[in-house]
Amino acid sequence: MLVNSSQHAVGHRAQLLLQTLSENDTHCVQFSYFLYSRDGHSPGALRAYVRVNGGPLGSPVWNTSGSHVKQWHQVELAVSTFWPNEYQVLIEATVSRERRGYIAIDDIMVLNYPCYKAPHFSRLGDEEVNAGQNATFQCVAAGRASEAEKFLLERHNGDILTMASIKHLSHRRFVVSFQLDDVQRTDQDLYRCVTQSPRGSGVSNFAELVVKGKHSLFICRSFCSFWFLSSQPSLFLPFLR
Template identity: 50%
Template sequence: MNRIATIVFLVQLLQTAEGQVFPGSFMMVNSSGRASGQKAHLLLPTLKENDTHCIDFHYYLSSRDRSSPGSLNVYVKVNGGPQGNPIWNVSGIVTEGWVKAELAISTFWPHFYQVIFESVSLKGHPGYIAVDEVRVLAHPCRKAPHFLRLQNVEVNVGQNATFQCIAGGKWSQHDKLWLQQWNGRDTALMVTRVVNHRRFSATVSVADTSQRSISKYRCVIRSDGGSGVSNYAELIVKEPPTPIAPPELLAVGATYLWIKPNANSIIGDGPIILKEVEYRTTTGNWAETHIVDSPNYKLWHLDPDVEYEIRVLLTRPGEGGTGPPGPPLTTRTKCAGATKTSICKLVHVISVKNTCFKLKLTSLEEEEGALVLPLVISCTVPQITGFSFTPYGID
């Protein structure tokens, strides 16, 4: 673990290796004799700004042997949250005197933020890291771009999420743009487009939308003059809804089923903008889907005495908003009414005596043991095959 070095506040003269003298008051860290990675922090008061503003400061890195004494990082912590990664830093150099940098921070009341300066020492590189003249100015920065408000993004699980960072200022090919997560993870921006000479935009896709969550991101740009940082916006990942219970069966006919979708209790997120019924036979490999626009729904044109499996699909706003089908309702349609065709489904010759024979007529309902009709019909036929008859009592 890195130890925190003590910041030395010098109200005196700083004399560099080149013999230059800088009068005044400033914050300075002496990196001589420090182990690599030791840190010193300077925390500014918490700021609650209502309008566009700019923070500027001067920094100085010096070393007797002209090697870098370490690095200087700047963090912006919002609403007392995590420190995250730096939005600005300088390392690997020594400066020729004091250098000015700007911070264009687009965080406004009721949100608040704190700027943290951090120096990190480098072993075997004695020298000084100093900060001076930190000011909050009531006007836009002259060199660091200012971001417009970053909007929240809502997507469904498994879909791509895209943030659009729009900034006011001049775009340079040397500028570095990235998206910074609340926990400090950085994601490089993919596409930058110049809108006009005073404005440019950049987009980035966030791939981690595999599960229901809420996370925060902000846009950061590093330019020659300093850094700009946007407000934090939320990435809200919603889970498409699915019913907890199967549909409720209200009525059954030979060619229809009345159901109630039962979509009030769900797993996942609303609002529900579309309800659909998906049904199929339990022995078939086809399925049909119908839109439901009423509390109860009637499935038409079904086959008699067939078992069906019925599920409900729910959809919320956005691409990929349809959830998986809910639990199934499995039910069977009734048999068709008694007709000559339906009753005489099967004709069995039971016995033949001279010119009379006995028939067993099996209806569609016999599969469930509902009806068996043994009849004795008197007739005269020369042979059993090729006869026709009209059984009595069937019309």
């Protein structure tokens, strides 16, 4: 894919859509990009999305913009989506206001082993809590977490949570925890972990947050009966036989 920004209007987009893939392990999608303007102006922006099972695009899992040095740069996307789920990578170029320079994508490869630069996630498990409680997603990843890394929890609709705690298990393994406070039924959805850096991104599978209704004030079994108070007709008290 090659875009000459000077020949397009501001905001024009070009999209490159990879074929739908399905695998029971981590795939590494590798590509090279060129983003350069001779006078230093920004040709535009590049964004990569990972869509699962034909769902919404969500937020970009990787992005870059501006004018880079006159050379190709390699990016890795470590996609951990497990069978029978399918995923599709979409790479999008958007023309900037300056409308100068070139945006290009080349050398796209799908590797059936983990990426070298981008961390990859283990399977993310579902969470089940009662309404009003806190929910925690723990994202276990293999690879090196650098200071340039961003860790995100993405909701299926594209909303992003950025508050995370990181614990290093070893020099090549770490866990990122995201806590959702006081969850309600409206928070019930699919969530996934994303790590971002200039060299690439890691994307986990979607896991479900199940939010059950709050517990009743009284739990009454066969040995429990209720007595009606005539002085307060709206009040019931439990009484054990």
